[in-house]
Amino acid sequence: MKLEFLLIDDDEITIMLSEILLEDFPEFIQIKTFSDGLYALDYLKNEYCESTKYIISLDINMPLMNGWEFLEEITPFVSVKNTMVFMLSSSTDKEDMDRAAGIALVKSFFSKPLDENHLKEITAFLALPQ
Amino acid sequence: MEEIESLAKDKPIIILTGYQDVNFAVKSLSLGASDYLVKDVLNPTVLSKSILYNIERNKILVNLKDSEQRYANLFHFSPLPMWVFDRETLKFMDVNDAAVDHYGYSFEEFMEMDITQIRPKEELPAFYQSMKIKKEPYRNLYVGEFIHSKKNGEKIKVEVRSNCFEFQGRPAELILVNDITERSQHIEAIEKQNEILREIAWTQSHVVRAPLARLMGLVNAMKDNRFKNNDKEMFFDHILKSADELDEIIKSVVNKSQEVKVNYKEDETGVPFNR
Numbered sequence: 001m002k003l004e005f006l007l008i009d010d011d012e013i014t015i016m017l018s019e020i021l022l023e024d025f026p027e028f029i030q031i032k033t034f035s036d037g038l039y040a041l042d043y044l045k046n047e048y049c050e051s052t053k054y055i056i057s058l059d060i061n062m063p064l065m066n067g068w069e070f071l072e073e074i075t076p077f078v079s080v081k082n083t084m085v086f087m088l089s090s091s092t093d094k095e096d097m098d099r100a101a102g103i104a105l106v107k108s109f110f111s112k113p114l115d116e117n118h119l120k121e122i123t124a125f126l127a128l129p130q
Numbered sequence: 131m132e133e134i135e136s137l138a139k140d141k142p143i144i145i146l147t148g149y150q151d152v153n154f155a156v157k158s159l160s161l162g163a164s165d166y167l168v169k170d171v172l173n174p175t176v177l178s179k180s181i182l183y184n185i186e187r188n189k190i191l192v193n194l195k196d197s198e199q200r201y202a203n204l205f206h207f208s209p210l211p212m213w214v215f216d217r218e219t220l221k222f223m224d225v226n227d228a229a230v231d232h233y234g235y236s237f238e239e240f241m242e243m244d245i246t247q248i249r250p251k252e253e254l255p256a257f258y259q260s261m262k263i264k265k266e267p268y269r270n271l272y273v274g275e276f277i278h279s280k281k282n283g284e285k286i287k288v289e290v291r292s293n294c295f296e297f298q299g300r301p302a303e304l305i306l307v308n309d310i311t312e313r314s315q316h317i318e319a320i321e322k323q324n325e326i327l328r329e330i331a332w333t334q335s336h337v338v339r340a341p342l343a344r345l346m347g348l349v350n351a352m353k354d355n356r357f358k359n360n361d362k363e364m365f366f367d368h369i370l371k372s373a374d375e376l377d378e379i380i381k382s383v384v385n386k387s388q389e390v391k392v393n394y395k396e397d398e399t400g401v402p403f404n405r
Contacts, residue, residue: 011340013368017347020354061336090339093332112339113347 002052007033008040009059018114025119036062037070044074053082060089071103080104131161142188211307216300220244223297234281250279286311323390330386338379341372
């Protein structure tokens with residue numbers, strides 16, 4: 001099954017650092033980066049297909065469309081079977097974490113910066129039988 | 131008669147009189163005497179019966195007077211403004227000292243007024259609405275919070291409780307007022323501060339942590355051997371930029387915190403209540 005890793009963050013350094021870390025994980029070859037939720041939404045609207053697995057690393061605060069709005073927009077047309085969202089935010093606010101826990105698509109909530117352990121957690125989710 | 135009464139205080143007075151003075155005796159009853167006896171028919175039985183009867187009757191009267199006085203005192207000396215008004219004409223029927231003090235109208239002025247006159251015009255619709263609520267007699271009822279105006283035009287926020295009963299043969303309502311102007315000003319000031327504190331907390335969590343998280347990520351990457359020196363040079367620039375950004379954000383948080391202090395000071399000087 002084809003696997004795509006979508007990095008959605010308006011902070012280019014976060015994107016850059018995430019990409020560097022992802023180099024150590026050969027399973028994540030297909031990486032696409034988006035500087036706003038809106039652009040990622042456009043991409044999924046046009047390209048989403050059920051035979052591809054999507055891993056999404058999602059920031060919360062972005063200028064055009066924030067992470068919560070993005071999730072609301074994609075929920076009607078993506079399936080939890082092939083889409084996993086991991087929140088990656090600088091927020092350590094419990095309110096944000098609780099909110100994320102209430103959304104079926106969201107598998108986990110990571111506080112920035114992204115590190116190896118976060119990526120290991122993602123691969124562990126991938127290994128789970130679907 | 132008046133002189134005797136002032137000497138007797140609460141003791142009963144019995145008048146002894148001759149036939150020709152019966153009219154005077156009857157009149158003295160209205161002046162405060164308890165009884166009169168006509169000398170010509172006076173005998174020990176009549177006298178002792180009259181004395182006993184009048185002592186007993188007087189006890190009851192004194193008790194009744196005491197109890198009336200007690201209740202009148204509870205009303206008049208209540209530290210909270212109270213009044214009674216006629217539910218049909220809306221006229222004030224009685225007003226206590228605290229209400230006179232608090233609202234600035236004299237007792238006599240109050241007696242000429244109806245209760246719409248202590249409300250600002252814009253409050254009248256809400257007032258008539260509240261009058262529509264059917265109130266059961268002898269039930270202490272929390273009516274709500276209203277704006278009243280004093281004689282000097284100052285508006286106050288009050289919490290009103292009422293009780294319906296019959297007073298001087300009229301359907302009346304007893305009102306107890308608690309001025310919460312100051313309290314609500316405090317609550318307002320505190321809520322405003324809470325709002326700012328919430329904003330600061332949100333900023334801490336979302337805005338302050340953003341450059342900090344970036345710094346942490348960059349420092350981790352600096353340790354990575356895979357990067358060449360010119361990569362690291364670029365990381366250094368980003369680290370500096372993030373540090374500057376963090377500095378700016380912290381300055382703005384400090385400014386916000388000062389806003390909390392400023393609000394507090396304003397509150398101390400007492401801003402007039404305005405809704």
